[in-house]
Amino acid sequence: MKQPPSGGRNFREVQKHSRRGDQWVVVERKVYNVSEWVKRHPGGRRVIGHYAGEDATEAFTAFHPDQRLVRKFLKPLLVGELAPSESSEDHKKNAAIVEDFRALKEQLEAKGLFRTNPLFFVLHLGHVLLLEALSLALLWNWGSGWINTILCILLLATSQAGWLQHDFGHLSVFKSSRWDHLVHKFVIGHLKGASANWWNHRHFQHHAKPNVISKDPDVNMLKLLVLGNVEPVEYGIKKLKHMPYNHQHKYFFLIGPPLLIPVYFNIHILQTMYIQRDWVDFAWYLTYYARYFSCYVPYYGFLGSIVLLTIVRFLESHWFVWVTQMNHIPMEIDHEQHDEWLTMQLKATCNVEQSFFNDWFSGHLNFQIEHHLFPTMPRHNYVHAAPMVRELCEKHGVQYQVKGLWEAWCDIVRSLRTSGKLWLDAYLHK
Secondary structure (H helix, E strand, O other): OOOOOOOEEHHHHHHEEEOOOOEEEOOOOOEEEEEHHOOOOOOOHHHHOOOOOEOOOHHHHHHOOOOHHHHHHHHEEEEEEEEOOOOOOOOOOHHHHHHHHHHHHHHHHHOOOOOOOOHHHHHHHHHHHHHHHHHHHHHHHHHHOHHHHHHHOOOOOOHHHHHHHHHHHHOOOOOOOHHHHHHHHHHHHHHHHOHHHHHHHHHHHHOOOOOOOOOOOOOOOOOOOOOOHHHHHHHHHHOOOOOOHHHHHHHHHHHHHOHHHHHHHHHHHHHHHOOOOOHHHHHHHEEEEHHHHHHHHHHHHHHHHHHHHHHHHHHHHHHHHHHHHHOOOOOOOOOOOOOHHHHHHHHHHOEEEHHHHHHHHOOOOOHHHHHHOOOOOOOHHHHHHHHHHHHHHHOOOOOEEEEEHHHHHHHHHHHHHHHHHHHHHHHHHH
């Protein structure tokens, strides 16, 4: 391996290594060549690629609860350290914000807010299993009439296994990440019929670079929608009209909430497992369908069971879209700005008011700001972290937005309408 210069590395040199196949990152002033490691990274190659040529310290500490373990993998990849004269922050990031945020995280750790309450997650898993069992008990005792079928659909659609898999996927439950990974595969694979690796590789990109065009897959709308204030104008200037975007706030109701999970996610999950030859996740995926059909075919037949599942997925999809997009679509969506972790996350996220219903309905993702800042924090502690986060934001003039639930939903539609108008104006006049 080529030895680093005696004076140390600098960010200008690091930034030259930002292409696929030649990627360096900086973590705590140490420079690592991750060009080959990205192929084996549990979170996927793209999430590291989004930080290639940059300082990734804040993302590294946010995503890895057991940093000592991860450093063992990093050690052989070391190619030097930043020179003593080199700033710890690249791209003119605000060092005061970075340092104060680091201090905040240490305070939250000292308060025990990264420690899990095991009973909370035991009860949530029990809740999921209980509702699954109740749906079968209804059919077993009273048959598959219309009323029982409707009750069965509601029980299955409200089990909230989707929010629970999110907890395990973020390594926020067990002290050992191995147990989080294992239970995550069980919940998302056996209880939801999806793929853990598909979710990891997609979702961690979203957390690493939220609302960053070409890096956050959640704002890649496959040319069906244009989001924010930048992309619509770019589409308009280029005279791109894949859809009538000035009407997107209307057709969103037809292609967004109803189709995301039943159509797009299902296709993308199967495609990803096949391309990556992910047979372990495929096996978990098959256990879901084996269990589902063995339980429901006796009451509804094969086609009837497919119809039942489609209706459940249809309802889940509406729930999922409105909850997950209310915190992001109305926020700033732009190209890479190289902001500090705190600034980047607060530009892209907002909170929804705390209440018992909002906490339950959103799986505590009404505290989206705290979740994005501290993705490994157990969700039952977000409410305790929020006042301290708000205080830090006020100190540095970073906007901390909190909305009502209905207002947040309406903002999705208002944002789509505004983006559509921006596109139409650029398309016609620029």
